[in-house]
Amino acid sequence: MVGRGSVSEIVQDGFTVAIDGPAAAGKGTISRAVAAHFGFAHLDTGLLYRAVGRQVLAGIDPVVAAQALSPSDLADPGSLRSAAIAEAASKVAVIPAVRAALVDFQRAFARRTGGAVLDGRDIGTVICPDAEVKLFVTASPEVRAERRLKELRAGGFDTDYDTVLADVRARDARDGGRAAAPMAAADDAVLLDTSAMAVDEAVAAAIRVVATRR
Numbered sequence: 351m352v353g354r355g356s357v358s359e360i361v362q363d364g365f366t367v368a369i370d371g372p373a374a375a376g377k378g379t380i381s382r383a384v385a386a387h388f389g390f391a392h393l394d395t396g397l398l399y400r401a402v403g404r405q406v407l408a409g410i411d412p413v414v415a416a417q418a419l420s421p422s423d424l425a426d427p428g429s430l431r432s433a434a435i436a437e438a439a440s441k442v443a444v445i446p447a448v449r450a451a452l453v454d455f456q457r458a459f460a461r462r463t464g465g466a467v468l469d470g471r472d473i474g475t476v477i478c479p480d481a482e483v484k485l486f487v488t489a490s491p492e493v494r495a496e497r498r499l500k501e502l503r504a505g506g507f508d509t510d511y512d513t514v515l516a517d518v519r520a521r522d523a524r525d526g527g528r529a530a531a532p533m534a535a536a537d538d539a540v541l542l543d544t545s546a547m548a549v550d551e552a553v554a555a556a557i558r559v560v561a562t563r564r
């Protein structure tokens with residue numbers, strides 16, 4: 351029997367919300383809002399792959415970069431939002447040794463006391479198959495391209511709709527088609543299609559799902 355306050359009891363104390371889905375479906379906004387609403391910590395796991403992608407663009411080996419990744423590499427998320435880094439991230443994410451190097455950090459974050467929201471592609475399927483709540487957030491490629499275009503322009507990146515739509519489709523194909531932990535909805539995930547939803551509707555729907563399991 352496990353005593354009160356023992357390490358194993360503390361580890362059991364976590365409450366994990368896994369939010370997966372394709373690029374620009376609204377995962378990030380929904381995850382941040384769910385975390386703020388319930389007082390959970392939030393990890394955008396795409397930033398891990400983006401940080402590795404940035405190192406690769408600087409000439410560093412992807413596996414070496416993943417193994418040496420530290421929290422300070424995630425300190426300036428805005429600098430990781432460019433289309434070039436997104437593409438590099440999607441490419442390093444197909445490498446099993448890169449993914450393996452990032453597993454422990456994500457699992458430890460997921461089980462932290464006080465609850466955690468992790469968003470990504472394989473959280474409900476591979477990283478946290480026992481998450482208390484799993485959501486798969488999606489939207490049509492066209493809607494996602496419109497949203498991503500706005501985000502990129504707001505961030506000062508100059509691009510156009512056709513280029514962004516092509517990037518969205520290429521990333522979907524690579525993220526969903528890879529052998530190692532492909533993007534997929536877990537069998538027990540709740541599907542949330544945000545194509546026709548305003549941001550606050552999508553956030554409210556996600557909060558309702560989490561509230562029913564809390």
Ligand code: DC
Nearest residue numbers: 373395396399439440443470471472
């Ligand atoms: O969510 P994002 O667009 O920041 O992710 C960038 C890339 O990282 C994405 O194209 C695929 C990869 N990724 C992944 O393979 N697994 C995750 N859990 C998160 C992101």
